[in-house]
Amino acid sequence: MRILVAVATRHGATREIAESIATAAGAALTDAGMWSQIEVRDASLVSSVDGFDAVVFGSAVYMGRWLEPAAKFAEAFEEELRRVPVWVFSSGPVGERDHPADEPAGAADVVLRLGARGHRLFGGRIDRHSLHFAERAMVAALRVADGDYRDWPSIRAWGREIGLSLAKAEVAGSAS
Numbered sequence: 177m178r179i180l181v182a183v184a185t186r187h188g189a190t191r192e193i194a195e196s197i198a199t200a201a202g203a204a205l206t207d208a209g210m211w212s213q214i215e216v217r218d219a220s221l222v223s224s225v226d227g228f229d230a231v232v233f234g235s236a237v238y239m240g241r242w243l244e245p246a247a248k249f250a251e252a253f254e255e256e257l258r259r260v261p262v263w264v265f266s267s268g269p270v271g272e273r274d275h276p277a278d279e280p281a282g283a284a285d286v287v288l289r290l291g292a293r294g295h296r297l298f299g300g301r302i303d304r305h306s307l308h309f310a311e312r313a314m315v316a317a318l319r320v321a322d323g324d325y326r327d328w329p330s331i332r333a334w335g336r337e338i339g340l341s342l343a344k345a346e347v348a349g350s351a352s
């Protein structure tokens with residue numbers, strides 16, 4: 177089974193999430209006795225989704241929105257993505273919050289249009305040293321502190337869930 181994990185990132189934190197999801201999904205498929213090849217690619221570099229049996233795609237969130245390559249990826253391959261199992265994730269919220277973070281604008285609509293199996297929002301990472309000047313000014317104005325809010329156990333568990341769900345579908349498909 178071939179799986180594509182397409183990711184839109186500006187500073188690399190979301191790519192590391194994509195890689196962790198890919199590893200966990202692959203391990204779950206291996207545990208179920210299934211062969212898998214999982215490719216993590218930048219969404220902006222994907223020219224075709226043909227040949228993949230499932231797709232996971234995700235984006236960092238900036239100013240309440242996905243990065244452009246993620247939105248473009250969903251739009252460009254909408255027809256093909258509707259034919260395979262798709263999972264979507266976003267990563268952004270940083271800092272301690274006492275209320276649930278908002279979903280990025282337009283994400284719910286894309287999830288619906290693609291018939292995606294789910295959308296997960298994971299915490300992100302802020303490291304001032306890697307930000308551009310304007311970004312640094314913005315996080316300073318919003319008083320956001322540096323920190324890594326990515327919840328690795330949840331990320332790995334979600335990747336594993338995806339692998340297990342694909343393994344179950346494969347078994348059910350070959351039995352019918």
Ligand SMILES: Cc1cc2nc3c(=O)[nH]c(=O)nc-3n(C[C@H](O)[C@H](O)[C@H](O)COP(=O)(O)O)c2cc1C
Pocket residue numbers: 184185186187188189190191236237238239240241267268269270277299300301302307310311312314315
């Ligand atoms: C200028 C700026 C704006 C941001 N805006 C949001 C936002 O609106 N919502 C959110 O959840 N996270 C926001 N974030 C946090 C990022 O999504 C987070 O740092 C993420 O991990 C970045 O991922 P990347 O390294 O893959 O680009 C913002 C970060 C910066 C630097």
